[in-house]
Amino acid sequence: MSVTAAQGFTAAGIAAGIKEGGKPDLALVVNQGPRLAAAGVFTSNRVKAAPVLWSQQVIKDGQVSAVVLNSGGANACTGPLGFQDTHATAEKAAEMLGHSAGDIAVASTGLIGIRLPMDRLLPGIEKACAELSAHSGEKAAIAITTTDSVHKTAVVRGEGFTVGGMAKGAGMLAPGLATMLAVLTTDADVDAATLDTVLRRATAVTFDRVDSDGCMSTNDTVLLLASGASGTVPDTGAFAAAVQEVCQDLCRQLIGDAEGASKDIRIEVTGAASEADAVEVGRSIARNNLLKCALHGEDPNWGRVLSAIGTTSAVFDPDRLNVAINGVWVCRNGSVGEDRSLVDMRYREVRITADLSAGEESAVIWTNDLTADYVHENSAYSS
Amino acid sequence: MSVTAAQGFTAAGIAAGIKEGGKPDLALVVNQGPRLAAAGVFTSNRVKAAPVLWSQQVIKDGQVSAVVLNSGGANACTGPLGFQDTHATAEKAAEMLGHSAGDIAVASTGLIGIRLPMDRLLPGIEKACAELSAHSGEKAAIAITTTDSVHKTAVVRGEGFTVGGMAKGAGMLAPGLATMLAVLTTDADVDAATLDTVLRRATAVTFDRVDSDGCMSTNDTVLLLASGASGTVPDTGAFAAAVQEVCQDLCRQLIGDAEGASKDIRIEVTGAASEADAVEVGRSIARNNLLKCALHGEDPNWGRVLSAIGTTSAVFDPDRLNVAINGVWVCRNGSVGEDRSLVDMRYREVRITADLSAGEESAVIWTNDLTADYVHENSAYSS
Numbered sequence: 001m002s003v004t005a006a007q008g009f010t011a012a013g014i015a016a017g018i019k020e021g022g023k024p025d026l027a028l029v030v031n032q033g034p035r036l037a038a039a040g041v042f043t044s045n046r047v048k049a050a051p052v053l054w055s056q057q058v059i060k061d062g063q064v065s066a067v068v069l070n071s072g073g074a075n076a077c078t079g080p081l082g083f084q085d086t087h088a089t090a091e092k093a094a095e096m097l098g099h100s101a102g103d104i105a106v107a108s109t110g111l112i113g114i115r116l117p118m119d120r121l122l123p124g125i126e127k128a129c130a131e132l133s134a135h136s137g138e139k140a141a142i143a144i145t146t147t148d149s150v151h152k153t154a155v156v157r158g159e160g161f162t163v164g165g166m167a168k169g170a171g172m173l174a175p176g177l178a179t180m181l182a183v184l185t186t187d188a189d190v191d192a193a194t195l196d197t198v199l200r201r202a203t204a205v206t207f208d209r210v211d212s213d214g215c216m217s218t219n220d221t222v223l224l225l226a227s228g229a230s231g232t233v234p235d236t237g238a239f240a241a242a243v244q245e246v247c248q249d250l251c252r253q254l255i256g257d258a259e260g261a262s263k264d265i266r267i268e269v270t271g272a273a274s275e276a277d278a279v280e281v282g283r284s285i286a287r288n289n290l291l292k293c294a295l296h297g298e299d300p301n302w303g304r305v306l307s308a309i310g311t312t313s314a315v316f317d318p319d320r321l322n323v324a325i326n327g328v329w330v331c332r333n334g335s336v337g338e339d340r341s342l343v344d345m346r347y348r349e350v351r352i353t354a355d356l357s358a359g360e361e362s363a364v365i366w367t368n369d370l371t372a373d374y375v376h377e378n379s380a381y382s383s
Numbered sequence: 384m385s386v387t388a389a390q391g392f393t394a395a396g397i398a399a400g401i402k403e404g405g406k407p408d409l410a411l412v413v414n415q416g417p418r419l420a421a422a423g424v425f426t427s428n429r430v431k432a433a434p435v436l437w438s439q440q441v442i443k444d445g446q447v448s449a450v451v452l453n454s455g456g457a458n459a460c461t462g463p464l465g466f467q468d469t470h471a472t473a474e475k476a477a478e479m480l481g482h483s484a485g486d487i488a489v490a491s492t493g494l495i496g497i498r499l500p501m502d503r504l505l506p507g508i509e510k511a512c513a514e515l516s517a518h519s520g521e522k523a524a525i526a527i528t529t530t531d532s533v534h535k536t537a538v539v540r541g542e543g544f545t546v547g548g549m550a551k552g553a554g555m556l557a558p559g560l561a562t563m564l565a566v567l568t569t570d571a572d573v574d575a576a577t578l579d580t581v582l583r584r585a586t587a588v589t590f591d592r593v594d595s596d597g598c599m600s601t602n603d604t605v606l607l608l609a610s611g612a613s614g615t616v617p618d619t620g621a622f623a624a625a626v627q628e629v630c631q632d633l634c635r636q637l638i639g640d641a642e643g644a645s646k647d648i649r650i651e652v653t654g655a656a657s658e659a660d661a662v663e664v665g666r667s668i669a670r671n672n673l674l675k676c677a678l679h680g681e682d683p684n685w686g687r688v689l690s691a692i693g694t695t696s697a698v699f700d701p702d703r704l705n706v707a708i709n710g711v712w713v714c715r716n717g718s719v720g721e722d723r724s725l726v727d728m729r730y731r732e733v734r735i736t737a738d739l740s741a742g743e744e745s746a747v748i749w750t751n752d753l754t755a756d757y758v759h760e761n762s763a764y765s766s
Contacts, residue, residue, distance in 0.1 A: 046695075077686055077689050077719070112687070112690065213673065215671055215690065216693070287597070289598060296762045303495025303601075304495070307428060307599065308598075310430030319462070334430070334462065335461055335465070336461070372758045374676070375676050375757075376755065378680075379677060379682070
């Protein structure tokens with residue numbers, strides 16, 4: 001049900017001809033109200049695509065009436081003309097929907113450095129508007145995929161309200177940002193300021209802790225739109241939990257579909273002096289190419305975990321580090337622990353626990369292994 | 384000629400049985416004086432191998448009479464017993480050579496988390512001492528290799544003095560440290576304080592700017608030993624230039640032999656507001672897995688260069704970034720530049736220039752592409 005699971009939203013997903021081969025490549029999500037509240041988080045990459053620069057302006061007043069998303073081109077590094085293309089996209093949707101262009105967010109994904117084919121995209125918006133429906137959430141989710149092997153949707157039902165969402169992403173999943181394109185919708189009656197607080201906290205512990213390949217995109221966008229159509233003013237804690245659950249569900253799907261990956265790796269850093277330390281250590285482990293290769297080879301190479309921890313500024317004593325892989329404490333007190341041959345590495349999910357023995361804080365970072373398929377996919381596909 | 388090119392040094396390289404298959408795995412370098420001056424730089428990884436902890440103490444008084452190096456085991460993450468093994472190694476060499484153990488540096492490379500076979504290593508030191516010769520520099524260089532496909536040596540002749548060296552390294556080449564094992568020797572008559580200054584500056588712009596796979600080792604060590612045997616007190620500038628040239632020569636060999644690589648990538652960052660900015664941007668580009676895959680596929684994907692620049696804190700305006708690949712300015716002013724099909728990517732060396740348009744400073748960072756062979760080598764080989 002995706003973005004149309006919540007009341008008050010319609011969506012469409014169509015083939016505008018932006019991608020070769022007639023695949024769906026244009027999605028539209030429209031908030032029918034009565035509220036048009038919205039919040040967004042965007043890539044922290046300083047090289048931002050035109051639609052990110054545009055949508056950051058749109059979101060400032062906390063009001064978004066519709067989102068236009070396209071795959072088949074990122075509209076990044078396209079200069080002033082690229083920004084004009086995004087503006088024209090919003091203007092076209094505004095004209096068709098009878099809205100203000102200043103309330104239309106835009107998101108794009110695909111190749112960097114190429115202008116979008118506006119002669120196809122603008123007619124595509126007309127077509128998408130004609131196909132808007134409260135049952136087309138899945139179609140919208142399909143239309144935003146790029147190298148994804150499956151589309152990603154999630155729905156959580158709260159007491160009297162629903163939160164739904166869609167996401168795309170299969171590479172360039174890194175922290176410090178929203179991490180990919182995602183649109184979440186809710187029929188809860190929530191103001192924009194609350195949406196902003198809830199979305200920032202949810203993404204900080206979900207999308208921001210996924211690090212598939214350490215690469216940060218120019219286009220990452222997560223939007224949360226509230227229609228208020230359920231009439232329910234939810235308990236903020238319950239609402240925040242539902243939003244976080246949808247984000248977490250989508251994240252797990254992103255990791256499970258990362259380019260070329262054969263292992264989904266859950267890194268839990270415990271015993272940290274601060275949450276920031278735990279996150280820094282988790283990211284360092286997640287970005288260690290040698291470890292990612294070893295795990296691909298089903299080698300529980302804890303030396304590479306210690307080596308990665310050692311590059312951080314976190315509080316720890318090297319002689320008090322403990323590491324478990326799939327529940328076996330292969331490293332104790334910075335040295336050899338239990339027999340590494342006891343580690344069962346046959347399954348897709350690998351769990352690493354790194355205990356810093358320096359405090360009570362913890363964090364979980366997700367990553368993938370590094371495979372020959374990842375290399376093939378990213379050396380053959382110009383993305 | 385390696386470490387025995389300079390007068391006043393003998394060396395040996397033998398098979399002690401540390402590695403399987405009878406390959407050379409133990410090297411010894413002895414300074415015959417009259418000077419025993421030395422300087423060293425070590426990994427900045429906070430998880431340091433026992434020989435690094437030992438040699439950092441040895442180097443403190445600026446005097447080193449011999450270096451024992453072994454491949455086949457890193458003696459890292461081996462706890463107090465591992466440190467005792469390093470101590471015993473130095474004691475054994477001291478006993479054989481009639482030196483003080485406190486003047487014997489030790490360096491190890493190989494698998495982390497495994498104790499060294501001291502029952503083979505100690506007799507190996509006896510054997511190495513018996514084979515010491517002023518003509519065995521190459522043998523020593525061969526004995527320290529691990530996954531290297533060739534051993535690495537370099538020699539530079541100055542006016543009345545010589546600087547020679549050997550290095551090993553084929554993976555885990557990352558900046559912020561010495562980057563691998565290297566021993567440089569000179570017969571110039573130079574004191575330890577000068578050696579320290581010269582070595583730190585040389586490694587900062589050579590070994591420290593090689594970033595093959597972003598992974599930082601627990602064992603990296605670069606030592607510079609001076610015998611004074613030439614009797615020449617060199618001009619400090621000329622001496623520093625010679626040391627830097629040997630370091631640069633060894634670095635280029637390390638990059639040319641990086642695990643699984645098919646491209647050697649020279650990243651020059653120009654127009655930076657500071658040298659630190661140039662280095663930060665160069666490292667970020669060097670560590671971008673997506674770019675490294677694209678270059679492997681001979682795709683001049685400048686969008687990934689911009690995306691990597693965008694993650695740094697360097698001074699720049701996204702709309703004033705320029706990028707050239709092999710001399711073709713494929714990106715101008717943050718947007719599409721010359722036709723990317725003009726870029727000839729057939730050769731092993733790839734040159735990227737990233738112009739930040741923010742100042743006059745520059746830096747060069749070397750890296751490699753990311754290949755399926757790298758994945759295979761590091762998923763099959765427990766290292």
